[in-house]
Amino acid sequence: MPQTTNGTLYEKLWSTHVVSPLGPDDALLYVDRHLVQEVSSPQAFETLQNRGLPVRRPDLTLAVADHAIPTDSRGGAIADPLAAAQVARLEANTARFGVPYLPLTSARQGIVHVVGPELGFTLPGATLVCGDSHTSTHGAFGALAFGIGASECMLVLATQCLPQRRARTMRVRFVGPPAPGVTAKDLALALIAQIGTSGAAGHAIEYQGEAVRSLSMEGRMTLCNMAIETGARVGLVAPDETTFAYLEGREYAPAGDEWHRALAHWHTLRSDPDARFDREVTVDVAPIRPMITWGTTPEQSVTIEGRVPDPRAETDPEKRERIAHALDYMGLVPGTSLSDIAIDRVFIGSCTNGRIEDLREAARVVAGRRVADGVAAMVVPGSSAVRLAAEAEGLDTVFRKAGFEWRHAGCSMCVAMNNDRLAPGKRCASTSNRNFEGRQGRGGRTHLMSPATAAAAAISGRLAPDSRGCDGVPAQVLP
Amino acid sequence: MTPFTRFSGIAAPFNEDSVDTDVIFPARYLLLLDLAGLGARAFHDRRYTPEGDERGDFVLNRDPWRTATILVAGANFGCGSSREQAVWCLADFGIRCVIAGSFGDIFAANCINNGVLPVALAPEPLARVSAAAAAGEALTIDLEARTIEGPGFATLTLPIADKAREALLAGRDTLGMILETHGEAFARFEAGHRAARPWLTRTTGD
Numbered sequence: 001m002p003q004t005t006n007g008t009l010y011e012k013l014w015s016t017h018v019v020s021p022l023g024p025d026d027a028l029l030y031v032d033r034h035l036v037q038e039v040s041s042p043q044a045f046e047t048l049q050n051r052g053l054p055v056r057r058p059d060l061t062l063a064v065a066d067h068a069i070p071t072d073s074r075g076g077a078i079a080d081p082l083a084a085a086q087v088a089r090l091e092a093n094t095a096r097f098g099v100p101y102l103p104l105t106s107a108r109q110g111i112v113h114v115v116g117p118e119l120g121f122t123l124p125g126a127t128l129v130c131g132d133s134h135t136s137t138h139g140a141f142g143a144l145a146f147g148i149g150a151s152e153c154m155l156v157l158a159t160q161c162l163p164q165r166r167a168r169t170m171r172v173r174f175v176g177p178p179a180p181g182v183t184a185k186d187l188a189l190a191l192i193a194q195i196g197t198s199g200a201a202g203h204a205i206e207y208q209g210e211a212v213r214s215l216s217m218e219g220r221m222t223l224c225n226m227a228i229e230t231g232a233r234v235g236l237v238a239p240d241e242t243t244f245a246y247l248e249g250r251e252y253a254p255a256g257d258e259w260h261r262a263l264a265h266w267h268t269l270r271s272d273p274d275a276r277f278d279r280e281v282t283v284d285v286a287p288i289r290p291m292i293t294w295g296t297t298p299e300q301s302v303t304i305e306g307r308v309p310d311p312r313a314e315t316d317p318e319k320r321e322r323i324a325h326a327l328d329y330m331g332l333v334p335g336t337s338l339s340d341i342a343i344d345r346v347f348i349g350s351c352t353n354g355r356i357e358d359l360r361e362a363a364r365v366v367a368g369r370r371v372a373d374g375v376a377a378m379v380v381p382g383s384s385a386v387r388l389a390a391e392a393e394g395l396d397t398v399f400r401k402a403g404f405e406w407r408h409a410g411c412s413m414c415v416a417m418n419n420d421r422l423a424p425g426k427r428c429a430s431t432s433n434r435n436f437e438g439r440q441g442r443g444g445r446t447h448l449m450s451p452a453t454a455a456a457a458a459i460s461g462r463l464a465p466d467s468r469g470c471d472g473v474p475a476q477v478l479p
Numbered sequence: 480m481t482p483f484t485r486f487s488g489i490a491a492p493f494n495e496d497s498v499d500t501d502v503i504f505p506a507r508y509l510l511l512l513d514l515a516g517l518g519a520r521a522f523h524d525r526r527y528t529p530e531g532d533e534r535g536d537f538v539l540n541r542d543p544w545r546t547a548t549i550l551v552a553g554a555n556f557g558c559g560s561s562r563e564q565a566v567w568c569l570a571d572f573g574i575r576c577v578i579a580g581s582f583g584d585i586f587a588a589n590c591i592n593n594g595v596l597p598v599a600l601a602p603e604p605l606a607r608v609s610a611a612a613a614a615g616e617a618l619t620i621d622l623e624a625r626t627i628e629g630p631g632f633a634t635l636t637l638p639i640a641d642k643a644r645e646a647l648l649a650g651r652d653t654l655g656m657i658l659e660t661h662g663e664a665f666a667r668f669e670a671g672h673r674a675a676r677p678w679l680t681r682t683t684g685d
């Protein structure tokens with residue numbers, strides 16, 4: 001097997017999964033873990049059925065419905081006939097093909113990218129795929145994880161393999177300590193602003209630096225989740241004690257002797273000191289502030305004290321046109337301070353920021369305050385387990401008392417495939433990952449930010465509290 | 480899949496960068512289980528008013544581009560989600576080739592898997608192709624000869640990875656290829672993998 005190991009973590013993950021080389025940069029890769037959801041799998045199962053093929057390794061596959069499901073109640077029938085049909089299809093397909101399925105009423109149900117890590121289904125050194133671009137999330141564990149299309153899902157179901165082209169490697173070093181109140185989401189948005197939404201296309205990113213090392217697993221997942229918003233299909237963090245502590249004792253994680261064998265292997269999963277990356281990017285962490293997007297791509301962001309940009313200040317005509325187009329869609333006037341922009345809705349949730357730590361962060365800002373008049377705010381936990389953990393800590397009470405709706409787990413208004421939808425022209429402070437046109441509902445206007453910033457927006461009723469702070473929330477988001 | 484060789488067709492200019500998969504195929508239509516007719520949803524929210532009327536200023540609503548079989552876009556086309564509907568809807572509309580400055584990685588892979596040719600051009604040649612498209616001229620794509628021809632520019636070399644070209648030319652069934660050619664390698668790999676990293680070759684949960 002030709003191995004051109006240059007000592008990067010990516011290369012190590014790649015080379016231990018080559019079933020057959022298909023060319024200098026192409027190989028048939030073995031897939032250790034396959035997550036399946038209702039929206040991207042029906043056509044894949046249908047092809048298998050038409051060709052009379054079984055799922056090759058149902059035991060390495062795990063299915064859950066998350067995208068289209070309602071979050072206002074659980075257990076009853078799904079009102080939307082199309083969503084109901086899609087969930088029913090997943091249930092029928094998983095039953096027919098013997099694939100483990102986490103039912104909607106299970107305490108283990110949730111967004112694929114929250115559930116996988118929670119169960120220990122996601123492991124360091126594994127290859128993991130899912131018909132969803134935010135599969136990059138699982139790279140936070142040092143897993144080679146990437147999103148695939150429906151045709152590729154079908155290949156993995158049928159063969160447990162996938163022909164792949166080796167990515168180029170990019171090291172992103174976060175240098176220096178973050179300022180207080182700066183979260184993983186802000187690091188992610190700052191990186192995207194720096195390199196752009198196609199800045200890492202064709203690359204697998206490895207995040208390094210003290211600011212990354214000191215992140216919890218939740219924070220690392222937020223960072224890797226948004227790798228795809230730089231164009232990178234893969235975002236990696238080398239596993240360390242934080243990773244191992246998170247995984248130990250999880251349901252699907254190895255146990256006993258095997259845990260120790262696995263640990264020994266996982267300790268080797270890091271880039272060598274002299275590893276060569278195809279590209280190097282350095283992000284200066286100290287100047288980063290809480291970030292908020294103003295436009296229709298995740299790279300269009302400013303800091304919380306910032307203003308909406310003026311296209312006239314842009315000399316490149318194409319960029320100017322792009323800014324003007326985005327401002328038109330977003331209904332914003334150039335030069336407006338973020339603290340002067342009123343919001344209609346707040347969405348705290350998604351596979352980016354729907355984990356327990358995210359809810360804690362938001363709850364700290366919300367505690368003892370009220371959602372501003374005229375703002376509809378909701379918290380949608382990323383999984384049923386997160387919902388239960390939050391309730392055990394009393395976070396649901398904090399949110400409810402402040403005027404937030406407390407929902408069941410699902411993708412919800414991140415993608416607006418259920419009835420959680422942003423109405424045309426309405427403005428939302430959102431902890432999700434995409435502010436594309438229509439992403440949260442046709443004509444809806446999305447501003448991406450961290451859970452703490454979104455919580456502050458809910459209280460102030462504006463994208464950002466003004467410089468005096470608002471209802472006790474200082475301009476630089478608490479705490 | 481039908482083999483992709485040489486064809487000529489009208490090219491629709493869609494001169495925007497970072498056209499994401501939500502613009503190409505709004506998420507709410509992902510609930511549709513029938514792939515036939517998805518072409519009507521392509522660029523839906525740009526193409527139709529909220530009342531469902533055609534927007535006269537959208538390129539695919541205008542002649543001659545209503546019958547376009549080629550799409551010419553800016554950089555980073557198809558960024559965002561992995562939804563294969565973004566390719567299926569274009570293919571159902573009749574698009575066989577997308578020419579752009581660059582592509583979202585997953586979108587490009589999905590194209591190949593559906594017999595749609597993604598062509599990434601440098602800014603200069605892209606501008607020339609785009610101008611021909613805007614003039615309503617037909618372009619000729621020859622995958623065998625690796626060329627793009629059209630009025631107003633010298634024949635361009637069609638950049639494409641050998642693997643992707645082979646797959647498109649052969650109209651290859653990737654699943655058949657894997658099952659036929661790599662069955663043995665699979666068993667060998669799995670045995671070695673199980674010995675070295677047993678915790679990966681099973682899940683310990685129920």
Ligand code: SF4
Binds near residue numbers: 111132
């Ligand atoms: S939460 Fe949003 S980004 Fe994450 S998997 Fe669901 S729809 Fe995709």
